[in-house]
């Protein structure tokens with residue numbers, strides 16, 4: 001089977017982002033960028049399915065400016081076979097991303113599409129589900145276990161109350177949660193090899209999709225700051241403060 | 250304007266998170282209806298009818314909706330919701346799973362996890378693990394929105410007298426099948442709505458030691474949470490994770506024990522009213538957000554605390 005993995009270039013998760021002085025957006029100038037951590041987990045899962053012999057080919061796709069090719073190369077170094085870059089100047093919104101991915105799905109005809117459950121910049125948690133609706137595929141979101149058998153995939157999902165298991169008929173969408181696997185690191189030889197793997201560049205027009213968005217960012221503000229409070233000397237002082245000062249006990 | 254709120258429930262009673270979404274709907278203004286999709290869910294519809302300010306309850310009662318499968322419920326919501334200006338659901342795992350499908354079926358964007366209503370088309374939502382608050386405006390004809398529960402006070406669960414109407418539409422995908430679930434059983438209050446939350450991190454060392462937190466929690470009527478490190482290490486199950494990618498909590502009192510205070514953890518608890526941190530490392534970043542910090546070994550502090558509260 002063939003697996004398509006969608007990956008997003010985002011701010012590195014260790015970086016604490018700040019908003020611009022004019023509050024027009026967050027300041028991403030000169031900050032370290034990386035693969036969205038949930039997308040790394042998506043690649044790892046696809047590569048493991050290939051190593052087990054369940055999948056024959058892993059194709060990665062990323063949508064965004066030219067710099068996304070860095071993240072596609074990282075995915076190729078982690079074991080994906082080839083890459084597709086859909087070049088779009090600005091970061092399109094989730095619905096536009098889902099429409100572009102739908103067009104890629106129509107061309108590639110994968111048996112499974114794996115995405116991250118959420119990107120750590122916009123924290124939207126939408127794209128996989130939207131792609132599911134647009135393609136009519138069933139979805140297993142927030143996956144902590146994926147088992148493929150006889151044209152079906154069993155997905156165990158992390159839900160508020162615990163875990164839920166669904167059986168989906170392929171082709172299907174899976175979005176990854178944190179505990180699905182622990183992604184490997186790319187080795188130097190694999191990073192070198194990845195440079196020679198095929199990477200195709202397309203435009204939204206090639207895919208017949210017009211990128212637009214009806215959701216506009218008006219402002220980005222810093223959150224209400226919490227200031228550090230006091231240090232208490234011992235448990236007795238803590239209990240006293242909670243009872244008599246904060247009045248929460 | 251007319252707003253459809255999607256009820257979250259277990260086929261028996263309405264979940265508190267729904268009342269938060271109703272509160273957000275009331276801030277937008279206009280008539281508010283509620284859709285209950287479930288199996289043998291008349292009891293939920295009866296609860297819904299009593300929620301203050303609800304005009305109409307629309308009940309779709311069918312086996313196809315028993316487990317809230319996104320494939321089925323999204324088709325129903327998209328059909329019923331097409332006549333409304335806004336569709337709102339709580340930003341729980343059920344809402345997050347289903348609503349983006351609704352948005353895509355209606356060919357509109359989704360505004361996830363709102364924390365404030367500015368006007369009928371403008372909302373605030375946290376981005377970058379809560380390190381920035383975005384104000385976003387939607388020009389879509391139907392606004393599809395999920396609501397962060399901790400940001401709104403629950404609407405009144407009683408005082409209403411809405412009518413209940415049955416909906417006959419059945420959407421039943423043959424591409425998805427419910428296999429089973431393992432739900433955590435707990436006598437303690439629900440993490441998302443508990444007035445006090447005590448969370449443990451990697452510093453707890455193992456799952457057995459979480460008993461120290463549990464007995465304290467029972468004294469305080471608290472829920473027990475955890476950091477991702479504690480969940481990943483297998484100390485406790487995933488439904489206890491607090492943070493950017495786990496549950497968002499904002500109790501009156503949050504006690505972080507053996508948790509360093511990574512931004513992803515803070516994203517899930519920094520709106521708590523009072524934060525207490527117990528950590529043996531005085532440099533731990535958690536102290537930068539704590540109202541009361543105790544630098545101590547948790548294995549000494551917890552038994553003392555329990556004794557002090559007895």
Ligand SMILES: Cc1cc2nc3c(=O)[nH]c(=O)nc-3n(C[C@H](O)[C@H](O)[C@H](O)COP(=O)(O)OP(=O)(O)OC[C@H]3O[C@@H](n4cnc5c(N)ncnc54)[C@H](O)[C@@H]3O)c2cc1C
Nearest residue numbers: 006007063093094115116118119122124125126127213217
């Ligand atoms: C501060 C801020 C302001 C923004 N303002 C605007 C705006 O005004 N207008 C606008 O149109 N957009 C804007 N964006 C961009 C937009 O919100 C997101 O980039 C877009 O929604 C992409 O999907 P997501 O982040 O919602 O994905 P999520 O649904 O959170 O991500 C889930 C998964 O989808 C896949 N995925 C998501 N994006 C891509 C991609 N580009 N390529 C490949 N796979 C992908 C990945 O597998 C990812 O793990 C803004 C973003 C930020 C951070």
Ligand SMILES: Cc1cc2nc3c(=O)[nH]c(=O)nc-3n(C[C@H](O)[C@H](O)[C@H](O)COP(=O)(O)OP(=O)(O)OC[C@H]3O[C@@H](n4cnc5c(N)ncnc54)[C@H](O)[C@@H]3O)c2cc1C
Nearest residue numbers: 450451452476477478492493494495507508509514529547
């Ligand atoms: C994409 C992504 C999403 C994430 N989402 C989340 C999330 O939702 N929630 C979350 O929590 N994390 C999340 N994380 C992980 C986060 O970055 C941290 O790794 C995690 O929160 C650390 O957990 P911790 O504080 O328990 O562990 P550590 O950082 O290891 O801290 C343990 C603390 O315990 C203290 N300690 C040890 N022994 C004792 C003792 N005997 N007495 C007192 N104190 C002691 C130590 O001083 C230390 O400060 C995410 C990470 C990524 C990349």
